[in-house]
Amino acid sequence: TLLQTLFMATVGAFTLNSAIAADAPIVIKFSHVVAAETPKGQGATLFKKLAEEKFPGRVVVEIYPNSSLYGDGKEMEALLTNNVQMLAPSLAKFDKYTPKIQLFDLPFLFDDIKAVERFQFSAKGKELLNVMRDKGITGLTYWNNDLKQLSANKPLRVPTDARGQKFRVQNSEVLDAQFKQILAVPRKMAFGEMYQGLQTGVVNGAENPYSNIYSQKIHEVQKYITESNHGLLSYMVIVNTKFWEGLPEDIRTGLQEALDQVAVETNKISHDFNLADKQKILDSGKTEIITLTPEERAKWREAMRPVWKKFEAQIGKDLISAAEAANN
Ligand code: LMR
Numbered sequence: 001t002l003l004q005t006l007f008m009a010t011v012g013a014f015t016l017n018s019a020i021a022a023d024a025p026i027v028i029k030f031s032h033v034v035a036a037e038t039p040k041g042q043g044a045t046l047f048k049k050l051a052e053e054k055f056p057g058r059v060v061v062e063i064y065p066n067s068s069l070y071g072d073g074k075e076m077e078a079l080l081t082n083n084v085q086m087l088a089p090s091l092a093k094f095d096k097y098t099p100k101i102q103l104f105d106l107p108f109l110f111d112d113i114k115a116v117e118r119f120q121f122s123a124k125g126k127e128l129l130n131v132m133r134d135k136g137i138t139g140l141t142y143w144n145n146d147l148k149q150l151s152a153n154k155p156l157r158v159p160t161d162a163r164g165q166k167f168r169v170q171n172s173e174v175l176d177a178q179f180k181q182i183l184a185v186p187r188k189m190a191f192g193e194m195y196q197g198l199q200t201g202v203v204n205g206a207e208n209p210y211s212n213i214y215s216q217k218i219h220e221v222q223k224y225i226t227e228s229n230h231g232l233l234s235y236m237v238i239v240n241t242k243f244w245e246g247l248p249e250d251i252r253t254g255l256q257e258a259l260d261q262v263a264v265e266t267n268k269i270s271h272d273f274n275l276a277d278k279q280k281i282l283d284s285g286k287t288e289i290i291t292l293t294p295e296e297r298a299k300w301r302e303a304m305r306p307v308w309k310k311f312e313a314q315i316g317k318d319l320i321s322a323a324e325a326a327n328n
Contacts (some may be wrong), residue, residue, distance in 0.1 A: 108304060141260055145235065167185070
């Protein structure tokens with residue numbers, strides 16, 4: 001009968017579907033908020049290449065740059081509900097899950113990006129990859145961007161120049177405190193909303209490494225950049241713990257190797273990449289870059305440093321000392 005035929009067809013389709021499902025590749029959606037042509041964007045692209053080469057037909061990595069799938073605020077929820085499997089949020093964006101990672105946002109903590117790397121790949125740095133596991137988030141490695149610069153529509157040479165200025169900050173209590181410390185007004189805002197926030201005057205300033213300034217065209221809506229190198233922008237590559245632990249062993253090992261390789265590559269190029277973007281900003285003639293004298297930079301350091309004390313208990317003194325020791 002017709003009903004029987006329909007029934008058989010349905011069963012057939014169902015069997016076929018499960019056969020396909022068994023052979024279906026593992027899809028890793030990797031969402032991020034920056035442009036593809038940034039250190040993180042390039043890192044994600046390289047990871048996709050390495051992962052798909054290692055596991056042809058078994059692993060597919062889909063990259064969604066520029067907040068095109070999820071922006072700040074939504075991406076972490078999406079990871080926890082397994083709607084994306086991999087993210088690389090800035091270390092400033094983990095406040096809700098652990099106070100420890102706030103370490104990386106303490107102003108003037110690291111002298112340069114090499115010191116950052118030394119700390120991240122030390123035993124203490126690696127321990128931090130696991131502090132959110134019970135919350136369902138597993139850290140796999142770090143990828144660095146670079147140190148941040150201040151941007152504004154007025155020249156900022158000394159901390160008092162920033163008084164009353166409204167600065168866009170990432171969703172971080174340390175960064176909020178950092179600007180309050182110099183009597184400026186921090187405003188937490190998603191990365192994808194920063195350009196418009198600056199353009200419309202909701203905020204007057206921001207802090208970013210050159211690669212984010214250039215790729216988001218921030219220099220077109222800011223008259224000045226002060227080369228302050230006052231803080232760090234670095235990322236933790238994270239996965240949903242359950243998803244990760246459910247992967248076949250060989251795939252998990254292979255993907256970890258790929259991510260480690262990308263960390264080496266990204267960290268090798270990120271500082272020079274930022275310097276090249278600094279040159280492009282200079283060439284655009286749209287914004288003036290202010291270099292500070294050592295005395296001027298010392299004033300910013302002195303003005304922002306009290307923030308350390310405020311967060312010392314939450315972060316842990318031992319962790320702060322270990323990070324400082326990486327400078328030598
Ligand atoms: C920011 O929000 O400023 C950064 O975290 C963006 C990024 O991912 O580089």
